[in-house]
Amino acid sequence: MTDMTMTNTRATRLRRLNLAGGIITGLTVLGAIIWAFPLYWAVITSLKVEQDVLTPGIQLLPERWTLDNYIHVLTKTQAGIWYLNSLVTSLAVTVIVVLTSAAAGYAISQLRFPGRRLLWWLLLASFMVPIPALIVNHFVLMADFGLLNSWSGVVLPQLIAPVTVIIYKQFFDSVPKDFREAALMDGATQFQLFFRLYLPMNWGITTALAIITFIGAWNQFLWPFLAVTSESKMNITVGITQVYDAFGVRYARDLATAILAGLPLAILYLVFQRRVTQAIMLTAGIKG
């Protein structure tokens, strides 16, 4: 009898668990739909003929499918140049930030030199200054250097990356000192230690940081918007605003432009999903 009661209690508990699990799953799916619907709507609208966009009622699928909006943006605007500008500046920011941050992280973590602690505290303190607060200074500085309307002008202010330095320092700190000593006994130089030991041993974090830096640089809007006025030097994020200006409110074309701007990142994310998540978690942890 007692056994039967226990079995019944267990079954009831399992049913409750199943019910709770079902409700949570349902809510999660609902949340995902709510989140994804605007994205879906944008894609669908960009594949519609402009006249159909303003048709009353909700059309979940286009009546007339067309790629004209995409073809127009790619062939009749400077989107190709904007892509190139974005690619060059984002790659430059990524390579320089990763290399300098890794080198700085290595120096602070592994080398002993006067002012090391001060440098570390300065890095930590730099969190307290929001980047937008520096934007006027950056603008004046770039103008004085004559770097406005240039790739260098877009890139340079984006190279301030204390979070990346801190993450590298923490990872280099965690490398057991035996590795370092084993290499030093064999006569390895600091250069060899950095490039042949510390960087390859932390390749995972380097990939993650490179991806997140690239995404950040690609998505930059405010600074490239201020630093560049010449249409041929614009990044894709700034360039799409020109499409809007030139043709007025044309929803299908505007959304096609926006989707084209975000497409490389979406692909990048899909390919390196795990690394991106890792990097976001790391930077979130540092930023608290």
Place this chain on the structure above:
Amino acid sequence: MTAAVQFQSVTRHFGPIRAVDGVDLTIAEGAFFAMLGPSGSGKTTCLRLISGFEKPTGGTILIHGQDVSDVPPNRRNVNTVFQDYALFPHMSVRDNVAYGLMVKGVDKRARLDKAEELLSLVKLPSYGDRKPGQLSGGQRQRVALARALINEPRVLLLDEPLGALDLKLREAMQDELKALQKRLGITFVFVTHDQHEALSMADSLAVFNDGKIAQIGTPEDIYARPQTRFVADFVGSSNVLPPALTKALGGPAEWASLRPEVVRLAPSGPKGTVTAVRYLGSGSRVVLRMGDTEIAAFVPAGEAVPEQGTEAAISFAPSALHLMGQV
């Protein structure tokens, strides 16, 4: 013959802590020398002083007659096998072994050939393409040895290299290390806290305590003729007898040591109460309380073992009683 390593009144202080305190030490060339002691006794610091990763606070260190105070680790012609092997996880076994030659700029073909040669020496000839993570503990240990030997050091430092291995593998590696050292003829300086390992492998050894050398000598000297109570106790868990008990057992009124394996139970003789009995396989260890002191005796397998709480008498050869000059 020039000593391989010499310490002349070497000290190493970390703030108020005297990790190494006035150590004088000579390690003969080609010797298998062990540094034995409990954790924090200064043995690993001494090893790091030889390797150059620590600088002495005072005193002089000579390697093959040369004062190495200002010589960096890579110019001392020594190398180290680390406790956790320190194999670079992103490199293949072959690249790990060849690393020392790579940083020296040796041609790729030559260094990989040499790496293969060293891998054959440590009996891992077909493991070059693997990553360290694909090897067992014993195999990693051999790779670490090969890597440390590739630059042909004259002194090889081994920092508890067998500590991470299971007992059977450790015993096998002890024999292999000893054989390898004989074959290569280079000086091995071996740090361990395992007295059995030190006694079975070393030609000579130093027992460390509180940053000082408590005793230095051959394994037989250290085991049979400990000079201090610490050495007697640490190396082989000897019975340490206070003067009164030494006298009661037939010796002079001095501190003495008595190895448990020479103490047997007898029908008559000095008596004590059995407080513990432990089965060892080859026999049993019986602990008797005599006054304030506990004396361990050995009962070979097949002989009667007394019950705990009963009285038993002990006997031993008078020559087995080793009088200690100090305590």
